Amino acid sequence: MTPDDALAFGRTFSEFIDEVRRLAPAGPSSLITRLTEHLGTPPNELPVVASPFPLYQHANLQAALDAYLARPGRSYDLVGAAGPGRDHFSFTDVLAASGNRGMFEIGTADYTSVPVGIDAEKACVSFGIYLVSDGDHRYVVCMRLTEGRGQPGCGLDVLAPSTDLARAFLAEIQDLVREHNLFRGQVISFEKHEFGPGVGPLKFHRRPHIDAADVILPPGTLDLVHRQVLGVADHRDRLLAAGHHLKRGVLLFGPPGTGKTHTVRHLMGRLPDATIVVLTGLGLGAVREACAMARQLTPALVVLEDVDLVAEERMPGGQQNPLLFQVLNEMDGIAGDADVTFLLTTNRVDLIEPALAQRPGRVDLAVEVPHPDDDGRRRLLDLYGRNLKLTGAEADEIVAATAGATASLFSELARRAELLAATSGEASAGAAQARAALAELTASQSALSQAKPAPGRPPAPRAFG
Template sequence: MAESGGVEIVSSDEYRARYGAEREPSPLSLDQVSELFNEFLMAVARPGRKDAEGRRNLSRRLRDHLGSDPSRWPVVKAAYPPYDLPNVHLALERWFAEDGRTHELIGMVGARHHGDLTLGDIIESADRYDRFVIGAVDYAHLPVAPDAELACVSCGFYLGAEGDERFAVLLRGPADEYGRNKVEIEVLAREKEFADGLLARIDTLVREHNIFRGQVLSFEGSEFGHGLGPFRFHPRPGLTREDIVLPAGLLERVERQVVGVARRREQLRAAGQHLRRGLLLYGPPGTGKTHTIRYLLSHLPQFTVVILAGTSIQAIGPACALARMLQPALVVLEDCDLIAEARDYGGGEQPLLFQVLNEMDGLGDDADVAFLLTTNRADLLEPALVQRPGRVDLAVEIPLPDAEGRARLLDLYGSGLGLGGQVVTEVVARTEGTTASFTKELVRRAVLIAAERESPRTDPADVRTALDELLSDRDRLTRRLLGVRGEKDALKDDDEDDADDADDEGDEGDF
């Protein structure tokens, strides 16, 4: 037997000899033992942490404000998507700014790091374990426009008063690093009806003053891989018809399907016609599909636009929910061929494309929402679209520019250069089968060549030099990257070409 620090240490044999082999069961439950052990750990971890005057005591602060024990009051909670923190923050600010209401905003140390704990859990922990104490309010600076940010409360306690009513509101934003991928607002009030009414009013304000309404935005992934990060806001383009080079009548078809329905929505509704519409733009890369979309955005100033591309298309569910709430809206899905056979990241059994079509159908015919899909490979989308008729109402091919189109593109991208008719005719003749992207790069390279020789103007010789470079064998890959496809630009050997031709002959259908 030995002693250490006043604690007697005995062997198991000596313990049985002294107290007997049979021991009485502990009168404490396992939960009580766990609580006592937690208290012990807290005391060891913070032995000198005392707040003699109780200034940081969260439980005492709540009792003083509410005039009662907060642990006996009901808590009502509402949750919002992670990107809605600015909307919820502003809704709370507006609600408290109404006549007859006051509030004090305080922060909490530790609350941000425990996303799984409810307000009730926090109150209990603050009261029993000193786990949460009053501290600084946490803020997150989030974009609310292309060139504007807003400091939003990401963790804060609003101690509110309305007449004789006392209550507390806890607002917590998403914290992916701690496993919380949502915005939570919890209300502690004497009567549940008061808390229900407060949350209902907040929800109304979120919808009425939504900062995303009328914006052009895209989803961004979270750096921690959980769900969605913040939105990226884009300036709305300002293109005119003179900025678009397409075959005669094509732009009018596209514009009528998207813009025309928006302008005639009331007449269509009165006639019992649906407003939801789907448009597919297909064609080779570099022909102007994205440019056409930018033109449409320029002529839909009141529309909320959500852009999804690549892996962000998996966010089609939240995108459609946002479009439904903020209609009239346009959902743009770029390069849909990339997800024609891709599965979602949740391990779903169906391709993402089918999920996109399901979400489109789930909006209902009366929703003033347009879907605009683009693809370089219509053949990959056709089987799915045929199985789900009605999701896409119009498919329009954006073809390679013809001779007239290539001349107009030279005039568009080379405006102000003073290119003569002779060089334009020569370029048009030598660029059959090229894309709008090719012409744009041709003009840029010609201007660069002129600048390299310190010339203030671009001469026809500069254009010819640039064209010779782009059409040379060494720029074969460059041409392909600009969307040019042709026998001279093929990177595969003859055997691979033959195999591709055989595959093409077996393809079913075409738009």
């Protein structure tokens, strides 16, 4: 649409509204009459106090309002507003347009179904006007979906005898959003998505369950991570009584495919009551929203995967990285007595700004997740290749041939060997298929490593030697 088209549309729409107003009956609409009866004064004479929320908080806002209205001594009626183009107006505009020759009349409230978890939804008001009585106080509360700065959202618009009463009402709603938050104890991520359970940039996930025996790390490494992440949670009362903080940060670094994400998923399962907030890729830009949620929903684990994407001090061209400072500010903004863990992963620890990686209080523990040694590779082969028919000597051969390999290679090796056996009609996969699968993987990785890297980018690290 060109600017001239937009201007023409605006003129046509304005003319349409003027014509609707001309044809509308004289006098206030039934909506204004009902609100006046409830408030005891015309609503146009009262200020509207607005409280916007991001779209993903819609269900929590509804839960908070339901909890408010359910308390003793409170009652309400819920009505809607019927009229042309209502969704293009603010609540203030709806009231103004419902005065003399009113455009909007009493209608029914609109509802929408909002995801609140895996296989779970909540019916929420998308446009509705609550006529609230709380003792001697009267409120008009409009819950509606909004388009703030081009971004979909939701919010409450409150009419009350004074702005102080309206703000007190909204402050109680904010407290109830925290108290009745439907995200508590869930695993969520901030990311762009088109499919799966979620709302706006927020997506819900099932909590993974991975046994410690299935996490193959150098001896003592997992115990160290457990003590920092799980131990603080288990002994929070003792630590607080001794004057120590609970907030902690752990950085897992090492080459791609060595098991960092696998370790993260294991820790998620070991914190069954914690709220897990995952940021990765472009979702790292939502660190402010993630940390705000973590503050409200402790105990919480905030996962920043591939944190090197935002943790370089300088961006191309020498400019300072605003996302890095956002991450630092948010980590610093978590109170010391808040049971919040920051779990960071990176393939490129050399790119991490020291202000993040080398400062206790932000990152208290940095753990390398290296390529597995001989013993580690044998355990990986036993884990992923448990259905392979291998003698001890054949297993030793595979282990020796995979020096420098990552954990992910063994998962794919076992899968490919099983597929080779299936396509050739073999009852089970054995050494022949394992050797063939390893040869294919080695050839594929060799071709990738020899490919010319994109200009300005280093060559991709090899998964194995």
